[in-house]
Amino acid sequence: MPATPAAPRPLRVALLGCGVVGTQVARLLTHDAADLASRAGAPLELVGIAVRDVTAPRDAVIDRALLTDDAESLVDDADIVVEVMGGIEPARALLLRAIAAGAAVVTANKALLAEDGPTLYRAADSAGVDIYFEAAVAGAIPIVRPVRESLAGDDVRRVLGILNGTTNYVLDQMATTGASLEDALAEAQALGFAEADPTADVEGYDAAAKAAILASLAFHTRVSIADVAREGIRSVTAEDVAWAARTGYVIKLLAIADLREDGPGRAPSGVSVRVHPALVPLAHPLANVRGSFNAVFVEAAAAGELMFYGRGAGGAPTASAVLGDVVSAARHRVLGGKGPQESTYAALPILPTGAAITRYQVRVDVEDRHGVLAQVTQVLAEHGVSIEAVRQPTRQEDEVDDAEDGVAHLVLTTHAAPEASLAAMVDAVAALEPVRTVTSVLRVEGA
Amino acid sequence: MPATPAAPRPLRVALLGCGVVGTQVARLLTHDAADLASRAGAPLELVGIAVRDVTAPRDAVIDRALLTDDAESLVDDADIVVEVMGGIEPARALLLRAIAAGAAVVTANKALLAEDGPTLYRAADSAGVDIYFEAAVAGAIPIVRPVRESLAGDDVRRVLGILNGTTNYVLDQMATTGASLEDALAEAQALGFAEADPTADVEGYDAAAKAAILASLAFHTRVSIADVAREGIRSVTAEDVAWAARTGYVIKLLAIADLREDGPGRAPSGVSVRVHPALVPLAHPLANVRGSFNAVFVEAAAAGELMFYGRGAGGAPTASAVLGDVVSAARHRVLGGKGPQESTYAALPILPTGAAITRYQVRVDVEDRHGVLAQVTQVLAEHGVSIEAVRQPTRQEDEVDDAEDGVAHLVLTTHAAPEASLAAMVDAVAALEPVRTVTSVLRVEGA
Numbered sequence: 001m002p003a004t005p006a007a008p009r010p011l012r013v014a015l016l017g018c019g020v021v022g023t024q025v026a027r028l029l030t031h032d033a034a035d036l037a038s039r040a041g042a043p044l045e046l047v048g049i050a051v052r053d054v055t056a057p058r059d060a061v062i063d064r065a066l067l068t069d070d071a072e073s074l075v076d077d078a079d080i081v082v083e084v085m086g087g088i089e090p091a092r093a094l095l096l097r098a099i100a101a102g103a104a105v106v107t108a109n110k111a112l113l114a115e116d117g118p119t120l121y122r123a124a125d126s127a128g129v130d131i132y133f134e135a136a137v138a139g140a141i142p143i144v145r146p147v148r149e150s151l152a153g154d155d156v157r158r159v160l161g162i163l164n165g166t167t168n169y170v171l172d173q174m175a176t177t178g179a180s181l182e183d184a185l186a187e188a189q190a191l192g193f194a195e196a197d198p199t200a201d202v203e204g205y206d207a208a209a210k211a212a213i214l215a216s217l218a219f220h221t222r223v224s225i226a227d228v229a230r231e232g233i234r235s236v237t238a239e240d241v242a243w244a245a246r247t248g249y250v251i252k253l254l255a256i257a258d259l260r261e262d263g264p265g266r267a268p269s270g271v272s273v274r275v276h277p278a279l280v281p282l283a284h285p286l287a288n289v290r291g292s293f294n295a296v297f298v299e300a301a302a303a304g305e306l307m308f309y310g311r312g313a314g315g316a317p318t319a320s321a322v323l324g325d326v327v328s329a330a331r332h333r334v335l336g337g338k339g340p341q342e343s344t345y346a347a348l349p350i351l352p353t354g355a356a357i358t359r360y361q362v363r364v365d366v367e368d369r370h371g372v373l374a375q376v377t378q379v380l381a382e383h384g385v386s387i388e389a390v391r392q393p394t395r396q397e398d399e400v401d402d403a404e405d406g407v408a409h410l411v412l413t414t415h416a417a418p419e420a421s422l423a424a425m426v427d428a429v430a431a432l433e434p435v436r437t438v439t440s441v442l443r444v445e446g447a
Numbered sequence: 448m449p450a451t452p453a454a455p456r457p458l459r460v461a462l463l464g465c466g467v468v469g470t471q472v473a474r475l476l477t478h479d480a481a482d483l484a485s486r487a488g489a490p491l492e493l494v495g496i497a498v499r500d501v502t503a504p505r506d507a508v509i510d511r512a513l514l515t516d517d518a519e520s521l522v523d524d525a526d527i528v529v530e531v532m533g534g535i536e537p538a539r540a541l542l543l544r545a546i547a548a549g550a551a552v553v554t555a556n557k558a559l560l561a562e563d564g565p566t567l568y569r570a571a572d573s574a575g576v577d578i579y580f581e582a583a584v585a586g587a588i589p590i591v592r593p594v595r596e597s598l599a600g601d602d603v604r605r606v607l608g609i610l611n612g613t614t615n616y617v618l619d620q621m622a623t624t625g626a627s628l629e630d631a632l633a634e635a636q637a638l639g640f641a642e643a644d645p646t647a648d649v650e651g652y653d654a655a656a657k658a659a660i661l662a663s664l665a666f667h668t669r670v671s672i673a674d675v676a677r678e679g680i681r682s683v684t685a686e687d688v689a690w691a692a693r694t695g696y697v698i699k700l701l702a703i704a705d706l707r708e709d710g711p712g713r714a715p716s717g718v719s720v721r722v723h724p725a726l727v728p729l730a731h732p733l734a735n736v737r738g739s740f741n742a743v744f745v746e747a748a749a750a751g752e753l754m755f756y757g758r759g760a761g762g763a764p765t766a767s768a769v770l771g772d773v774v775s776a777a778r779h780r781v782l783g784g785k786g787p788q789e790s791t792y793a794a795l796p797i798l799p800t801g802a803a804i805t806r807y808q809v810r811v812d813v814e815d816r817h818g819v820l821a822q823v824t825q826v827l828a829e830h831g832v833s834i835e836a837v838r839q840p841t842r843q844e845d846e847v848d849d850a851e852d853g854v855a856h857l858v859l860t861t862h863a864a865p866e867a868s869l870a871a872m873v874d875a876v877a878a879l880e881p882v883r884t885v886t887s888v889l890r891v892e893g894a
Contacts, residue, residue: 032600140747142598142753145596149592149775150592153774154767154771288732300767306758309755311751316748319749327600336783338782346482
């Protein structure tokens, strides 16, 4: 049935929030109105923009007549509600109200979805309306739709993501210029790539929220931010970055979600989701993701390796993702049909942190005498950890340290083992008599 | 409305073709049946596989009882028809028959879609059934759905794709080992990355078909393979590859589709679609696409730069894309709704080859005397072509040539200009008295 009627009635779009993203959503709804109408099957009419302060200064593209501080009335009379205000409340209450009133909702709110997405998904399902959230993960990069729909006939095994542009910029600057974390972060703040309070980015909360959403979609299992083991980049030193380069890696803040599979052909026993700095081999596609770009690397049973790359933040890129969702929701209003619902049929257990399979690179300062390496490797063997490489750098190579007489450095890189075994191994190594200090412990991923 | 009924009736899936891809589609439909049923909302039952010769040897995963040489009867009684036989006929007739009988269709047939897609799209639209074709472009990489749906709220400006794994493998081998095209191609054939008759790959027909499909989606304009300017990799020499590296590039066979925009804020005046070898700067994300991998780089007005990377061919990867489409079509059968239709509202003109905007790198052998460079640069200026760089390599650098006494080499890289002006400029340079030979002309893209 060619279903587009001759003169479809305009769809009423309500916008909640008018920050960097909201401004761009409003601009594109107006500027691209003709194209959007052709693609959606009906004109999209921006009927109001809910803000806290209608008198605050706004970008000139904003039609001030659309501003209102009465968000409730706005959502009650909309076909599609776009939420780009962020935070848990009042965003959640407004989205639930919109859903109850029969509107389709589009949200970019990763914090809300990672904390309490299922409440929204269930409400949308009961009301028979769409809920879309492409912009909540990796900004402009189409990743929610590909994982939910394009890969619906495949089995995702593992997702590795660079999901936070601020920390990627900081780590990339450290790798490029040799700067300390503090200096690189200050530069990022000066350039507007990092906020005045960078905690959410630097401590990995932002990436963890996105990891929870992605893991839920990839593994058809509910994953909330509370399920994500999280470690930020605060402890990454210039020396770590230099050693990474010297051993063929680059340090990235990775979000990792993988299936624990106990053997070929056996059903997966659980899901591990974590965010932490990791050594990524220079030849891995993620190693080339520079500056504030984001990327998501997906390993699927049939598709093999896939990567999705682009801008993970910013007004216009995020608005692109929001508007793609608005067009999908609008098409359903015009032509019938409904977008994907929450899929949790697999309901896999979330594994404890210690069960994650990873690899470690450990740098230790040891007494410079015979037999030390034998002692260290003995400890690894006792913990069931096998060694991929041991490096004992010469004094000359050891350029980033103030080398002390009688002290040698070891750089151990392990094969894959459970996190719990690796951590216990590091404790045991640290307790060895000839070991002065464990200088650094970093996980190796993507190898 | 939670629409999944308690015990939904199985959906009947007919498979047309049982080659490398068809075998994997059949395997996954069986092996992943439980997961697919959960995701689709109903069991997917493979009811038959149409083949030319039911007695031919088949992979052990194929249930021979499903094989039939009566494709017509098979499609008449299916809910979803999957076509992975390739070629124009009988694929087209069978798909039209399936559509007329009310089946949703999923096809991986790039040649058919690039030649006569609109006939199929119109038929599906009239019959009110889905037609999906993610697997027709770049194999496992989700690119059709992202461009049609995720970017529906944005404006795509340019698509650069490595859409043929065989030629990417060959060019990558040449870059890595210094091999000639003939040797690299022979190796690719020995390893199964290239077919015995590699014409479709090497001459760019395969990439051109995919470029036509992508350009249609990106620009909401009908583009057929006849609209694509095409040049294969036959003429790429080991010397070209070595010079590319020396000047900071790598040679890739690119599919390029871009909008001609005559000024900011002005409506686009046309679309240019072409496939040819091109110099890609080493820092460009496409330069790192190695081996037989594919990638699609998209520039959109709001999203900025995006890249999609993965396996562009092979049985299991292509089957992953096919099954994602099967699940989408199945969900519409169960829950109602319909996938995207052909979108051609923009109906932009296809520009002639000469109107494409590109850059050239030209290598010329000239008499080694004063004033030659001035003559050459004068010719460029006369053709409205400005120079980005001129290199006059020293004898020592010029290692890949049998340098002749009295002959100097020039490597000219231009700024962007219309193809027609660039081509005329090369003819004029060739006609200069002190110019011995134009050794190589390659376009530069992605800079």
